[in-house]
Amino acid sequence: MINFEALFRISYGLYIVCSGDKKHGNGFISNTVFQVTAEPPKFALCCSKKNFTTELIKETGAFSVSVLHIAASPDLFGRFGYRSGKDFNKLEGINVQYGESTGVPIVLNDSIAFLECRVIQTVDVGTHLLFIGELLHSGILDDAKDPITYLYYRQIRKGAAPKNAPTYIDKSKLEPIIRATEFKKYECTACGYIYDEAIEGKKFTDLPPDWVCPSCGTAKEDFIEVNN
């Protein structure tokens, strides 16, 4: 038997992974970046085959990783985590430098460190690809802040994984929690964040019109009521 709650006990950081070049760059929020060898330093990165950035990594053979800090802006999660770069330039207005070895964009906003890697192996694991990259270049951007973890994002900031994430879990698979309540719930149509009146202690309709999703920054009007 699989208990899906157990999967949430595996620890991850949160990163903006980018690829492409100055003309056509894109990035997405990833939680599956990890070192696989020390000599030489190599990193594995897991990407949905459906992600636009995956196409760019295949084309350029390179990617960057920006390590987000614990207070990273919800706008960054909204922009890079829950929208597609196919019809929207995610890097417009973002503070970017370009990799000294590969030319890939590297997001600097709310990032404490970065890696620049060249792909040396690609492994098909089903719905996702594992890119194995050799580290070419890395640096510290902010030495004072801690990296954000996926646990912190879920528990404290109440964020949810987008559907293309390796760690996405269909809520119907989790154990049902029985609550006797008259309160309503509203779901963010961009990221799946649930505003639960029973937890928040305030009616959704009483929130100000400029209120935005605390997880991804989507407007209040893009929430829909969901069944308890």
Next chain:
Amino acid sequence: MINFEALFRISYGLYIVCSGDKKHGNGFISNTVFQVTAEPPKFALCCSKKNFTTELIKETGAFSVSVLHIAASPDLFGRFGYRSGKDFNKLEGINVQYGESTGVPIVLNDSIAFLECRVIQTVDVGTHLLFIGELLHSGILDDAKDPITYLYYRQIRKGAAPKNAPTYIDKSKLEPIIRATEFKKYECTACGYIYDEAIEGKKFTDLPPDWVCPSCGTAKEDFIEVNN
């Protein structure tokens, strides 16, 4: 240029990974366990080719992962992290259950959740192998405690990665920190933990004889003085 400090900003948990069976089981401390697909749930695990457990995973085609909690005993890190199972039965005296699908040992001590996986792909990434395992069985063992992270282990508990870890970093590669001091340093010969008198504010020789390494539980007498 590679700044090795940047590599420490990547987040990991800490796990005891086991393989083998009731007669010949073994395990080691791993920080590189991560989900790679959601449908079906699959996990990647990175293992040194030199690890004894790696041989057992190749033989049995299966492994378990026990997620350690934040207060996990230093003895577990000493036993599973810095000793080889080739000449020592690491599972003796440990609370173990055996996987319902594969029979692999699963360590229950100080663990909050477990996974049992069958290997479906093996990827050679150089000094290490990436095992891709399909999740067969998972459970929660303790719902109250948080998982330990590698950052917490390094910063708060002052643990170091063993030499076979994908994230091992030769200290000579880190930026030198200049300290004008008459204090001495002592290194744990098992795990590499450094007792620095300048930080601890107490002479190593003044520590009680039953003092043990806070990282791995090794005896005081197994520390050696090292040059500043």
